[in-house]
Amino acid sequence: MSIKEHPDYNYESKWLSYMLDFARKYHEELMLKKALIDKKVDYTTKHINADASQDYIELMISTQFQASLEKKLEKIADAKEKPYFARVDFKENEALESEKIYIGKMSFIDDENKRVLVVDWRAPIANLYYEERLGSAKYSCVDGIINGEITLKRQYSIEDGNLINMFDIDITTNDEFLQAFLGASADNRLKEIVSTIQVEQNRIIRADMWKPLIVQGAAGSGKTTIALHRIAYLIYTYEKEFLPENFMIIAPSKFFLNYISEVLPELGVDKVKQTTFEEFAFDVLEKRYKLIDLNFKLSSIVELRSKNKDVENIIKSSEFKSSMYFKNAIDEYLKEIEENFIPKEDFKIANIVVYSYDEIQYLFINEYKDLPYLKRVDEIKKHLSNRLKLKVEEIINNIQTECDKKVILVKRKIEDSDERRKIISGLINKKDELIERVKASSKTAVKSYISKIKPLKVEQYYDCFMDSPKLYNLANSYADGLIEIIKSNHNKNKAQKVYEIEDLAALVYIKYVVFGMSEKIRVKHIVIDEAQDFSVFQLLMLKSIIKDSSFTILGDLAQGIHSYRGIKDWDEVSNIVFKDRCNLLTLEESYRTTIEIMNEANKVLRKINNPKLIPAKPVIRHGEDVKYEGYSSIEDIVKDIDKTVNELKIEGFKSFAVITKTLDECFRLNEIFSNSDNKPYILTGKEDEYRGGFVMLPSYLAKGLEFDAVFISNANDELYKDDELDAKLLYVAMTRPLHVLKIYYTDKITPLLKL
Numbered sequence: 133m134s135i136k137e138h139p140d141y142n143y144e145s146k147w148l149s150y151m152l153d154f155a156r157k158y159h160e161e162l163m164l165k166k167a168l169i170d171k172k173v174d175y176t177t178k179h180i181n182a183d184a185s186q187d188y189i190e191l192m193i194s195t196q197f198q199a200s201l202e203k204k205l206e207k208i209a210d211a212k213e214k215p216y217f218a219r220v221d222f223k224e225n226e227a228l229e230s231e232k233i234y235i236g237k238m239s240f241i242d243d244e245n246k247r248v249l250v251v252d253w254r255a256p257i258a259n260l261y262y263e264e265r266l267g268s269a270k271y272s273c274v275d276g277i278i279n280g281e282i283t284l285k286r287q288y289s290i291e292d293g294n295l296i297n298m299f300d301i302d303i304t305t306n307d308e309f310l311q312a313f314l315g316a317s318a319d320n321r322l323k324e325i326v327s328t329i330q331v332e333q334n335r336i337i338r339a340d341m342w343k344p345l346i347v348q349g350a351a352g353s354g355k356t357t358i359a360l361h362r363i364a365y366l367i368y369t370y371e372k373e374f375l376p377e378n379f380m381i382i383a384p385s386k387f388f389l390n391y392i393s394e395v396l397p398e399l400g401v402d403k404v405k406q407t408t409f410e411e412f413a414f415d416v417l418e419k420r421y422k423l424i425d426l427n428f429k430l431s432s433i434v435e436l437r438s439k440n441k442d443v444e445n446i447i448k449s450s451e452f453k454s455s456m457y458f459k460n461a462i463d464e465y466l467k468e469i470e471e472n473f474i475p476k477e478d479f480k481i482a483n484i485v486v487y488s489y490d491e492i493q494y495l496f497i498n499e500y501k502d503l504p505y506l507k508r509v510d511e512i513k514k515h516l517s518n519r520l521k522l523k524v525e526e527i528i529n530n531i532q533t534e535c536d537k538k539v540i541l542v543k544r545k546i547e548d549s550d551e552r553r554k555i556i557s558g559l560i561n562k563k564d565e566l567i568e569r570v571k572a573s574s575k576t577a578v579k580s581y582i583s584k585i586k587p588l589k590v591e592q593y594y595d596c597f598m599d600s601p602k603l604y605n606l607a608n609s610y611a612d613g614l615i616e617i618i619k620s621n622h623n624k625n626k627a628q629k630v631y632e633i634e635d636l637a638a639l640v641y642i643k644y645v646v647f648g649m650s651e652k653i654r655v656k657h658i659v660i661d662e663a664q665d666f667s668v669f670q671l672l673m674l675k676s677i678i679k680d681s682s683f684t685i686l687g688d689l690a691q692g693i694h695s696y697r698g699i700k701d702w703d704e705v706s707n708i709v710f711k712d713r714c715n716l717l718t719l720e721e722s723y724r725t726t727i728e729i730m731n732e733a734n735k736v737l738r739k740i741n742n743p744k745l746i747p748a749k750p751v752i753r754h755g756e757d758v759k760y761e762g763y764s765s766i767e768d769i770v771k772d773i774d775k776t777v778n779e780l781k782i783e784g785f786k787s788f789a790v791i792t793k794t795l796d797e798c799f800r801l802n803e804i805f806s807n808s809d810n811k812p813y814i815l816t817g818k819e820d821e822y823r824g825g826f827v828m829l830p831s832y833l834a835k836g837l838e839f840d841a842v843f844i845s846n847a848n849d850e851l852y853k854d855d856e857l858d859a860k861l862l863y864v865a866m867t868r869p870l871h872v873l874k875i876y877y878t879d880k881i882t883p884l885l886k887l
């Protein structure tokens with residue numbers, strides 16, 4: 133049916149014109165206000181009177197207003213072409229008629245007529261669209277639960293201000309709108325999906341902020357996308373309590389952050405901290421350490437794990453340093469530091485005990501046990517000063533009384549004479565001198581006591597820990613000879629002034645326990661994407677420094693390629709990190725790829741034979757079969773990729789990736805590609821920016837990304853063995869394409885792809 137034949141077409145196109153006009157006028161008004169405030173700010177800046185604080189206050193208010201107008205203008209730039217994307221007709225139980233609720237990326241309110249024209253997708257009432265079907269429905273808001281009935285659910289396709297299509301829907305998962313969305317070609321960057329958020333995704337986005345949330349989501353199930361929409365939702369919902377700066381997303385690399393960088397601005401959100409674990413660790417440590425290239429370690433593990441003793445040692449040591457054994461050893465070591473932090477002596481003045489060591493130690497170990505060691509010292513300082521003040525008065529009074537008594541005695545015993553006067557004046561002088569001494573030493577007593585506490589630097593504590601017997605015992609109970617490997621690695625790194633990524637959690641933890649966090653770290657909610665590659669220790673460390681425990685953790689165990697340190701089971705995280713006080717939700721539907729591709733990828737996953745690795749369910753979208761092509765040389769493979777890219781470009785596809793197993797393989801292929809029409813550029817993992825187009829990258833860097841077409845350059849039995857790590861690497865590579873997957877091999881195909 134043509135859209136014009138829809139019975140509501142006239143009504144809807146009139147409403148759209150009205151809304152476009154409203155949005156245009158609102159935009160003009162904002163522009164006008166902005167021009168005026170720009171002028172004002174410009175004038176005040178040029179003519180500010182340096183002595184008049186009123187001028188500064190005015191300038192500050194004006195620039196704040198200017199910034200808020202700029203933000204509104206950015207938001208409306210997009211919304212003015214497409215003010216809404218859906219409508220729900222809802223009749224509250226007591227109401228006489230149903231209300232048309234239009235839903236958009238931002239709200240539009242007609243202030244004059246006190247009428248909400250469009251509601252923000254994050255508003256409580258918009259939940260009706262995401263969560264409910266036609267018929268009886270409810271939503272919850274500040275007034276409680278509102279019950280009623282949905283009589284219509286409609287989605288709109290609006291382009292350049294024109295109504296292109298509309299769909300009346302019920303079950304959202306399988307609708308035409310979603311199909312159209314998913315069938316589109318991959319852009320350079322991830323995009324927002326507000327109009328097609330699915331029920332199970334919506335529950336994650338709107339889940340309680342105060343209960344830690346773990347999401348196990350299959351490849352392509354929307355984890356990254358949902359993580360960003362959740363942040364936008366939380367910022368909107370807790371606008372009064374939190375600033376956008378209080379939210380932080382941790383992603384695996386800078387180029388991945390760049391890949392996702394457009395979603396939040398598209399959702400009208402800015403200033404959210406988007407960082408990697410390493411960068412956040414440096415922020416907390418207030419120092420940048422040189423790290424051993426993470427990809428170098430991973431690529432050695434990927435390539436040489438069963439062939440090289442050194443690599444085996446690296447794996448063993450990394451595994452231990454990411455384990456709870458290591459964390460427990462640090463805890464024991466820090467306990468020892470805690471017990472000896474306070475000097476084992478009384479706090480005295482003029483040889484009089486003001487605070488005994490036992491009392492001070494009690495304050496340090498018990499009274500202030502929840503504070504970092506150095507912050508406890510600040511509190512103890514206050515105790516010492518307060519008691520000292522009282523004690524000094526008492527001591528001076530005593531000296532005075534003592535002196536008075538002696539004077540009386542002298543007066544009683546000796547007749548008034550020059551000698552008596554001399555003795556008395558001697559006594560008074562001595563008393564004054566003593567009082568002066570008490571006063572003088574009281575001024576410096578606290579400082580000099582505290583100065584005996586000499587904290588080391590974070591890295592010095594870490595070095596001492598590496599030599600501590602606690603570590604020795606625990607490491608040896610973990611694996612024979614492990615301590616020697618760890619120590620020799622540590623000493624080698626120390627000499628080169630470098631650290632491993634596994635050291636960072638320990639360094640941050642020590643910094644937090646001993647020194648505390650800088651006021652500059654203002655994070656209140658952390659979202660972690662690709663969390664399967666985090667260690668439990670890393671998560672535990674983050675949890676201890678973010679006290680409110682407000683977390684969203686998203687990952688896919690099937691893509692856990694840092695398995696030597698990563699998470700093997702979410703229950704472990706729930707149990708150890710959150711003491712089982714968290715929600716664990718799953719996303720099984722995969723939206724990225726076609727049924728044909730996902731089915732092939734799932735076969736590889738099943739080879740691992742681990743019930744924790746749940747295969748993804750593709751959403752009904754068919755495409756071409758996966759093509760397997762054997763060639764006698766790599767040159768022939770490159771030729772075929774080049775030819776296929778040319779063909780796919782004609783079909784309108786835009787993004788292509790050659791996925792290799794290792795970075796070395798990328799460099800080897802790159803030379804062969806130098807003679808072809810299409811030359812991919814290599815992603816090494818160190819890039820700050822992701823440009824899209826035609827790329828070549830190793831599979832361990834491909835997680836999180838997606839492309840229209842993927843070419844797995846060589847899946848032969850030499851490169852991909854029948855083991856868990858290779859199966860996961862292949863699975864990650866196979867789940868990256870949206871439309872086309874070609875798998876090449878020389879000689880024999882990997883057993884992972886044989887039925």
Ligand SMILES: Nc1ncnc2c1ncn2[C@@H]1O[C@H](COP(=O)(O)OP(=O)(O)OP(=O)(O)O)[C@@H](O)[C@H]1O
Pocket residue numbers: 310313314323325328329330333349350351352353354355356357358688691723724835836837838867
């Ligand atoms: N509800 C949805 N509507 C439309 N597109 C969606 C929806 N959910 C996810 N997608 C699309 O599916 C693709 C995969 O999403 P995303 O990258 O967020 O998944 P992921 O779970 O993080 O994947 P992976 O773990 O494989 O990296 C993206 O193109 C995203 O736009």
